[in-house]
Amino acid sequence: MITVKDIARLCNVSPGTVSNIINGRPNVGEETRERVLRVIQETGYQPNYFASSMRKQSSRTIGIIVEDLKQFTTTPIVVTIMAYCEEMGYRTILLNLRMYDRWQDTWFQDEKMLESALIPALKEITAIRVDGLIYVAGHGRTLSCFPEDFKIPTVIAYAASENDRYPSILIDDENGGYDMGKYLLSKGHTKISVIAGVPDNMHSDDRLAGFRRALSEAGVVYHPEWTFHGTWLRESGYLLAEKALGTGATAIWCMNDQMAAGVYDYVYESGMVIGKDISIAGFDNMENAEYMYPRLTTNGLPLRRIGRRSAETMIHMLEEEGWRPEGMRTWIRCQMTEGNSVADIREKG
Amino acid sequence: MITVKDIARLCNVSPGTVSNIINGRPNVGEETRERVLRVIQETGYQPNYFASSMRKQSSRTIGIIVEDLKQFTTTPIVVTIMAYCEEMGYRTILLNLRMYDRWQDTWFQDEKMLESALIPALKEITAIRVDGLIYVAGHGRTLSCFPEDFKIPTVIAYAASENDRYPSILIDDENGGYDMGKYLLSKGHTKISVIAGVPDNMHSDDRLAGFRRALSEAGVVYHPEWTFHGTWLRESGYLLAEKALGTGATAIWCMNDQMAAGVYDYVYESGMVIGKDISIAGFDNMENAEYMYPRLTTNGLPLRRIGRRSAETMIHMLEEEGWRPEGMRTWIRCQMTEGNSVADIREKG
DNA sequence: TTGTAAGCGTTATCAA
DNA sequence: TTGATAACGCTTACAA
Numbered sequence: 095m096i097t098v099k100d101i102a103r104l105c106n107v108s109p110g111t112v113s114n115i116i117n118g119r120p121n122v123g124e125e126t127r128e129r130v131l132r133v134i135q136e137t138g139y140q141p142n143y144f145a146s147s148m149r150k151q152s153s154r155t156i157g158i159i160v161e162d163l164k165q166f167t168t169t170p171i172v173v174t175i176m177a178y179c180e181e182m183g184y185r186t187i188l189l190n191l192r193m194y195d196r197w198q199d200t201w202f203q204d205e206k207m208l209e210s211a212l213i214p215a216l217k218e219i220t221a222i223r224v225d226g227l228i229y230v231a232g233h234g235r236t237l238s239c240f241p242e243d244f245k246i247p248t249v250i251a252y253a254a255s256e257n258d259r260y261p262s263i264l265i266d267d268e269n270g271g272y273d274m275g276k277y278l279l280s281k282g283h284t285k286i287s288v289i290a291g292v293p294d295n296m297h298s299d300d301r302l303a304g305f306r307r308a309l310s311e312a313g314v315v316y317h318p319e320w321t322f323h324g325t326w327l328r329e330s331g332y333l334l335a336e337k338a339l340g341t342g343a344t345a346i347w348c349m350n351d352q353m354a355a356g357v358y359d360y361v362y363e364s365g366m367v368i369g370k371d372i373s374i375a376g377f378d379n380m381e382n383a384e385y386m387y388p389r390l391t392t393n394g395l396p397l398r399r400i401g402r403r404s405a406e407t408m409i410h411m412l413e414e415e416g417w418r419p420e421g422m423r424t425w426i427r428c429q430m431t432e433g434n435s436v437a438d439i440r441e442k443g
Numbered sequence: 444m445i446t447v448k449d450i451a452r453l454c455n456v457s458p459g460t461v462s463n464i465i466n467g468r469p470n471v472g473e474e475t476r477e478r479v480l481r482v483i484q485e486t487g488y489q490p491n492y493f494a495s496s497m498r499k500q501s502s503r504t505i506g507i508i509v510e511d512l513k514q515f516t517t518t519p520i521v522v523t524i525m526a527y528c529e530e531m532g533y534r535t536i537l538l539n540l541r542m543y544d545r546w547q548d549t550w551f552q553d554e555k556m557l558e559s560a561l562i563p564a565l566k567e568i569t570a571i572r573v574d575g576l577i578y579v580a581g582h583g584r585t586l587s588c589f590p591e592d593f594k595i596p597t598v599i600a601y602a603a604s605e606n607d608r609y610p611s612i613l614i615d616d617e618n619g620g621y622d623m624g625k626y627l628l629s630k631g632h633t634k635i636s637v638i639a640g641v642p643d644n645m646h647s648d649d650r651l652a653g654f655r656r657a658l659s660e661a662g663v664v665y666h667p668e669w670t671f672h673g674t675w676l677r678e679s680g681y682l683l684a685e686k687a688l689g690t691g692a693t694a695i696w697c698m699n700d701q702m703a704a705g706v707y708d709y710v711y712e713s714g715m716v717i718g719k720d721i722s723i724a725g726f727d728n729m730e731n732a733e734y735m736y737p738r739l740t741t742n743g744l745p746l747r748r749i750g751r752r753s754a755e756t757m758i759h760m761l762e763e764e765g766w767r768p769e770g771m772r773t774w775i776r777c778q779m780t781e782g783n784s785v786a787d788i789r790e791k792g
Numbered sequence: 793t794t795g796t797a798a799g800c801g802t803t804a805t806c807a808a
Numbered sequence: 809t810t811g812a813t814a815a816c817g818c819t820t821a822c823a824a
Contacts, residue, residue, distance in 0.1 A: 145817035385731040494801035
């Protein structure tokens with residue numbers, strides 16, 4: 095493997111000079127610079143990343159730890175983080191905790207499982223001496239197992255830390271529920287059954303709070319008995335659809351698109367027509383919503399904006415010593431996407 | 444930051460001994476080992492990855508370059524590679540070329556675009572001194588721009604290199620088309636219109652070849668005029684659906700699920716019933732196929748098996764000097780997934 | 793403008 | 809079983 099010394103020898107200069115040229119320092123003669131750059135070009139020489147990082151005591155690398163790359167929310171966030179970091183001249187390195195592979199659907203309820211995967215990953219990240227860490231959660235919640243004494247600047251995306259040491263970038267679930275409530279009301283629906291996510295869950299609770307605020311502002315009474323709690327899974331939507339229809343509601347709002355698909359399954363079997371006999375809305379705007387028939391009306395997660403903001407926050411923290419965002423938690427608003435699954439039932443005229 | 448020297452001083456031993464303990468060498472006294480390990484534990488010391496990799500001249504790291512992490516085929520491959528590498532004690536580092544961000548849907552037709560993104564990435568990978576590289580393509584094809592003189596052991600997943608220097612792990616498109624042909628024939632369809640992908644494309648051509656083999660084996664004549672070429676996009680399925688229906692075919696086979704969704708769109712508008720009046724099949728088994736109504740019959744890409752085999756091949760090459768797979772190209776067979784979109788039209792009795 | 797030499801944190805070699 | 813020392817490839821302070 096070719097080194098600075100080789101380049102120096104080939105050019106009859108010292109290794110120090112070669113290094114100065116590579117790092118764009120000004121104290122080098124024009125003629126020498128050109129000669130050395132040409133030889134570097136010809137030989138295809140690449141500075142050894144380990145040696146230079148060690149010497150410089152900085153890697154210009156940002157670590158990304160994701161809870162699970164399979165989670166549909168994760169890839170868009172990660173891709174955006176990577177793009178911004180690259181733009182700003184930082185490398186990224188990705189660690190995947192693969193929580194679903196290890197514990198299927200149970201892991202986001204119990205921090206113990208997370209901890210057992212997280213601690214080694216943080217050690218790894220520490221060993222790599224990354225400049226900063228962005229932690230991308232797979233489910234929005236308050237993380238209690240993030241260590242108090244972790245030294246590396248860290249930003250948390252899609253979840254929040256219990257102790258407010260780390261800036262976090264979150265879905266604005268409350269306004270998300272509010273916007274959905276307003277939308278359904280605007281189409282004339284006042285009898286709305288809600289298929290929520292698991293109880294005591296950040297997404298679930300906040301979305302419901304926003305939804306109730308919308309009803310309340312419109313002077314529409316909220317009926318708790320029309321709200322059912324599912325497991326976020328499609329099957330769960332299917333199982334709860336009967337109850338939701340049994341309330342006599344004109345619209346069913348599912349707190350994610352997967353459960354909405356489950357309701358679709360049930361409604362198809364029943365022979366009713368979605369968007370006409372019954373209205374259905376979802377949440378998340380996952381890609382699958384485009385493939386449902388009729389196209390699902392849903393509220394889209396601002397994943398790319400979360401990724402972008404996380405990366406911006408991270409790099410700002412790195413480049414401006416001591417800087418922190420104004421509030422340690424930043425909420426990013428969702429964006430409504432209208433399909434054909436919600437009927438307009440307002441009285442005409 | 445705490446170093447071996449600090450640990451050595453705290454334990455009254457030499458740095459060399461600490462290093463021996465960390466690396467599990469046997470030439471250390473039991474009592475010393477315990478004492479040192481305890482101090483390492485207490486201090487939370489992590490060996491500097493750069494320093495150690497530099498000295499060892501090996502990073503036990505495998506680089507993964509993906510053409511685009513957004514491509515739905517990529518994540519499952521990557522996740523599986525990461526899991527296997529971790530299992531075998533290797534780190535992975537992921538570089539995302541983001542070809543879609545840079546050039547939308549045009550990049551896989553023109554190697555020039557790829558080259559401009561690939562060369563810097565390969566330099567980066569070289570600088571990091573990874574032990575091996577797995578290149579994950581976003582579209583199956585024969586890559587011409589992979590350099591002749593690239594030194595790092597490389598495996599190509601989901602595409603092949605023009606020069607057969609690199610082992611590649613590919614979709615078995617030919618058998619994929621064959622299995623689909625057999626399936627449709629088994630349901631009594633002999634008048635089948637095909638909506639293929641772009642012409643002169645590896646997936647498109649091989650799938651069609653396999654399909655024709657199935658017809659031929661069954662003694663059914665293949666009608667080239669019933670085959671149309673699309674762009675792989677949903678819109679393209681929609682636009683070609685009219686022509687496909689115009690052939691009088693009883694079944695339409697689309698060479699990916701997205702185009703099948705486009706055909707669904709058209710058929711829904713026409714009022715025909717899918718899986719009854721007209722049969723539709725896809726290819727890929729992307730997640731969306733589960734959300735289509737009726738559930739699409741399709742042939743699933745063996746993405747996890749491609750990832751696994753790529754990683755196995757890589758690590759085998761690294762650990763057994765000079766080893767290469769038997770053939771430089773390995774094809775992995777797809778798996779049919781039956782939905783409700785294909786009617787059984789065999790004569791009863 | 794260029795060269796010399798020390799040092800980053802680790803590990804391998806060899807001597808004790 | 810342990811310690812001293814050199815070396816990995818690069819950068820940087822300082823000398824020339």
